[in-house]
Amino acid sequence: MKKTVIGVLASGRGSNLQAIIDAIQAGRLDAKIGVVISDNPEANVLKRMAGVDIQALCIDRRLFASRRQFEDAVAEELAIHHVELVVLAGFMRILSQYFIDRFAGKIMNIHPSLLPAFPGENAQAQALAYGVKVTGCTVHFVDAGMDTGPIILQEAVPVLGTDTVETLSERILHAEHILYPRALALYCAGRLTAAGRHVNIIDKE
Numbered sequence: 001m002k003k004t005v006i007g008v009l010a011s012g013r014g015s016n017l018q019a020i021i022d023a024i025q026a027g028r029l030d031a032k033i034g035v036v037i038s039d040n041p042e043a044n045v046l047k048r049m050a051g052v053d054i055q056a057l058c059i060d061r062r063l064f065a066s067r068r069q070f071e072d073a074v075a076e077e078l079a080i081h082h083v084e085l086v087v088l089a090g091f092m093r094i095l096s097q098y099f100i101d102r103f104a105g106k107i108m109n110i111h112p113s114l115l116p117a118f119p120g121e122n123a124q125a126q127a128l129a130y131g132v133k134v135t136g137c138t139v140h141f142v143d144a145g146m147d148t149g150p151i152i153l154q155e156a157v158p159v160l161g162t163d164t165v166e167t168l169s170e171r172i173l174h175a176e177h178i179l180y181p182r183a184l185a186l187y188c189a190g191r192l193t194a195a196g197r198h199v200n201i202i203d204k205e
């Protein structure tokens with residue numbers, strides 16, 4: 001079967017991108033990364049890509065007069081690389097309805113909480129402050145809301161009495177690195193169907 005071409009949008013560290021690359025190399029994910037795009041020229045994710053045989057580039061939001069123009073530039077680059085699935089991996093910008101409609105049902109994100117709890121920034125600190133005993137991570141399709149799209153997979157992670165934001169984030173990140181490639185593999189194998197908010201996983205024949 002033809003490999004699904006994915007385009008990764010990332011703004012920071014890039015550890016989820018690394019987990020996706022590792023899963024492809026290990027044969028756990030039958031996909032090809034067409035392009036990696038960062039909106040931030042200083043992002044560690046771009047340094048991580050130096051010497052890796054994958055196209056990586058920066059589209060600096062600050063160089064565009066409007067969000068529409070920035071998103072057009074991103075969409076154009078994704079099209080040039082024949083991207084079929086857009087993967088947000090620590091991408092720190094909210095995408096407009098305009099962009100989402102261009103890739104309807106074809107944008108995924110990972111968030112470090114069990115949504116719908118603790119959407120938005122600093123989800124791990126929100127979980128600690130609230131006093132929950134269990135948090136985790138969620139892979140979901142992206143809609144125009146803040147972390148509100150249909151949920152694909154979730155993994156629970158315990159919160160310990162001794163946790164700091166750092167230790168909890170680290171434990172959640174470890175789960176993210178397993179969960180995101182798994183969700184992508186399901187998508188690439190054609191095993192995800194979405195009906196409204198409900199994403200179903202089709203059994204393998």
Ligand code: GRF
Nearest residue numbers: 013014015016090110111112
């Ligand atoms: C992760 O915690 C992810 O859940 C959130 O942003 C962080 C990105 O980390 N959306 P990295 O850049 O993949 O290391």
